[in-house]
Amino acid sequence: MAxxxxxxxxxxxxxxxxxxxxxxxxxxxTEKLLLVGKVIQSAGAVKGKGNQQKxxxxxxxxxxxxxxxxxxxxxxxxxxxxxxxxxDTPGHEDFSEDTYRTLTAVDSALMVIDATKGVEExxxxxxxxxRLRSTPxxxxxxxxxxxxxxxxxxxxxxxxxxxxxxxxITWPIGSGKxxxxxxxxxxxxxxxxxxxxxxxxxxxxRIDGLHSPELIAAxxxxxxxxxxxxxxxxxxxxxxxxxxxxxxxxxxxVFFGTALGNFGVDHMLDYLTKYAPSPLPRPxxxxxxEATAPEFSGFIFKIQAxxxxxxxxxxxxxxxxxxxxxxxxKVNHHRIGKEVTLNDALTFEAGDRTxxxxxxxxxxxxxxxxxxIQIGDAFSTFKxxxxxxxxxxxxxxxxxxxxxxxxxxxxxxxxGLIQLSEEGSVQVFRPxxxxxxxxxxxxxxxxxxxxxxxxxxxxxxxxxESVNVATARWVDCADPKKFDEFKRRCEGNLALDGADNLTYxxxxxxxxxxxxxxxxxxxxxSTREH
Ligand code: GDP
Numbered sequence: 001m002a003x004x005x006x007x008x009x010x011x012x013x014x015x016x017x018x019x020x021x022x023x024x025x026x027x028x029x030t031e032k033l034l035l036v037g038k039v040i041q042s043a044g045a046v047k048g049k050g051n052q053q054k055x056x057x058x059x060x061x062x063x064x065x066x067x068x069x070x071x072x073x074x075x076x077x078x079x080x081x082x083x084x085x086x087x088d089t090p091g092h093e094d095f096s097e098d099t100y101r102t103l104t105a106v107d108s109a110l111m112v113i114d115a116t117k118g119v120e121e122x123x124x125x126x127x128x129x130x131r132l133r134s135t136p137x138x139x140x141x142x143x144x145x146x147x148x149x150x151x152x153x154x155x156x157x158x159x160x161x162x163x164x165x166x167x168x169i170t171w172p173i174g175s176g177k178x179x180x181x182x183x184x185x186x187x188x189x190x191x192x193x194x195x196x197x198x199x200x201x202x203x204x205x206r207i208d209g210l211h212s213p214e215l216i217a218a219x220x221x222x223x224x225x226x227x228x229x230x231x232x233x234x235x236x237x238x239x240x241x242x243x244x245x246x247x248x249x250x251x252x253x254v255f256f257g258t259a260l261g262n263f264g265v266d267h268m269l270d271y272l273t274k275y276a277p278s279p280l281p282r283p284x285x286x287x288x289x290e291a292t293a294p295e296f297s298g299f300i301f302k303i304q305a306x307x308x309x310x311x312x313x314x315x316x317x318x319x320x321x322x323x324x325x326x327x328x329x330k331v332n333h334h335r336i337g338k339e340v341t342l343n344d345a346l347t348f349e350a351g352d353r354t355x356x357x358x359x360x361x362x363x364x365x366x367x368x369x370x371x372x373i374q375i376g377d378a379f380s381t382f383k384x385x386x387x388x389x390x391x392x393x394x395x396x397x398x399x400x401x402x403x404x405x406x407x408x409x410x411x412x413x414x415x416g417l418i419q420l421s422e423e424g425s426v427q428v429f430r431p432x433x434x435x436x437x438x439x440x441x442x443x444x445x446x447x448x449x450x451x452x453x454x455x456x457x458x459x460x461x462x463x464x465e466s467v468n469v470a471t472a473r474w475v476d477c478a479d480p481k482k483f484d485e486f487k488r489r490c491e492g493n494l495a496l497d498g499a500d501n502l503t504y505x506x507x508x509x510x511x512x513x514x515x516x517x518x519x520x521x522x523x524x525x526s527t528r529e530h
Contacts, residue, residue, distance in 0.1 A: 037077030074317065157251070173223065191267070
């Protein structure tokens with residue numbers, strides 16, 4: 001067992017991410033979370049799209065240009081005697097791999113739904129991912145300051161499409177111009193809404209009792225009568241909150257509010273700190289590691305190059321699985337079998353990088369990467385090698401040959417590509433039989449990002465050409481002789497990825513299928529578990 005002080009700190013950790021469809025309000029909610037977490041003093045100064053300023057979590061030039069969040073950042077703030085870690089996920093679908101891996105590093109997730117629209121396509125996909133690990137989900141119905149859809153039908157839609165039971169914690173009184181506030185079903189009180197309070201923490205106006213004259217006076221007799229009727233329907237049709245079902249990922253508490261109007265986010269956060277799990281165990285090849293294990297352990301879920309243009313460094317993001325980090329901690333870097341000293345880990349307090357003195361299971365720390373760290377790497381003070389599972393790289397589906405405008409910069413190009421592919425969102429393939437460099441990605445936008453970053457960060461100008469590759473598979477084989485034969489015969493289709501793993505690159509699916517049939521001993525993988 002870890003020391004009492006460490007255990008106490010671990011129990012306080014709540015590590016979560018936001019899943020939503022683009023434009024549902026993730027960035028705005030992030031800002032309001034930082035406001036209620038007192039990380040920032042005033043909202044409105046740090047967010048926006050287009051001409052407005054961006055949130056603190058968005059670092060890169062390209063994000064400013066495109067108004068999408070490419071990076072994954074981690075933000076920590078204290079709230080209600082808990083230490084909350086919020087991991088940002090890229091909203092754009094072309095970065096779904098990043099999001100996928102980030103979701104392996106959290107213990108719960110907040111689903112944000114635009115209540116004027118309902119369940120949208122990206123949310124469905126992300127829920128599929130969280131379901132793989134039965135992640136507990138909280139739901140925030142956003143944009144109540146606009147005319148929303150019928151709230152009961154919104155809950156029905158969540159239950160039908162996302163296959164998760166809804167337990168409304170609050171229920172809205174009106175919406176749009178007529179949005180008066182939310183009624184807390186179990187607590188039998190109403191929190192009144194006031195517009196124009198978006199940038200500050202609001203004074204809470206609370207009215208106890210559904211039938212109190214004060215409430216009737218505040219919202220009007222007719223509205224009150226209609227609301228009481230609606231509530232009866234709601235109470236008949238919905239579920240009560242059940243902590244066990246929530247923890248099993250089967251039931252989600254639902255909150256209504258407006259992120260822009262800074263209303264309701266704190267209700268959600270109160271629940272999250274009270275009911276969301278403290279750091280959960282993580283699976284390894286040899287069983288689970290508990291957060292309370294005495295040893296320190298963690299895995300890398302994200303690598304990001306050149307986060308800070310002034311420093312030109314690469315940072316590996318580690319989710320601490322167990323124990324405590326302290327400056328100078330000696331840990332085993334299991335994949336390469338070396339002991340390393342963690343001296344200058346970073347914490348990400350709302351985007352400001354400060355040297356962390358200590359960090360605990362559930363926290364995220366940033367480690368400077370000088371090329372020896374890969375996504376999925378495990379670090380620990382365990383003597384035996386540890387390998388955390390479930391942090392895959394997906395085979396790209398789109399391929400292009402990349403070529404330099406100035407051929408003298410080949411070395412920089414390769415360096416840039418390998419460093420960018422360490423981040424895991426693109427792959428670089430180097431065929432064994434020629435000098436091509438092939439970039440593989442899951443989404444089209446990744447290609448633009450690569451060229452843009454190569455120019456900004458590595459000072460090389462590159463362009464793409466089409467290439468006759470349709471799919472790639474990582475390969476290995478238990479029988480060295482058979483593998484050698486395969487390598488000899490298929491050399492023209494073999495390439496090394498950025499981390500020197502052997503891959504088979506196929507011009508089309510038919511070719512891949514035929515090759516697989518021909519070499520049944522060789523295993524072809526569409527994901528690479530690091
Ligand atoms: P993201 O793409 O999910 O990060 O969404 P954003 O937070 O950037 O929000 C998308 C748009 O919706 C922005 O124009 C926000 O100002 C707006 N928005 C966010 N929350 C609310 C809300 O509660 N009410 C209204 N009316 N607009 C909102």
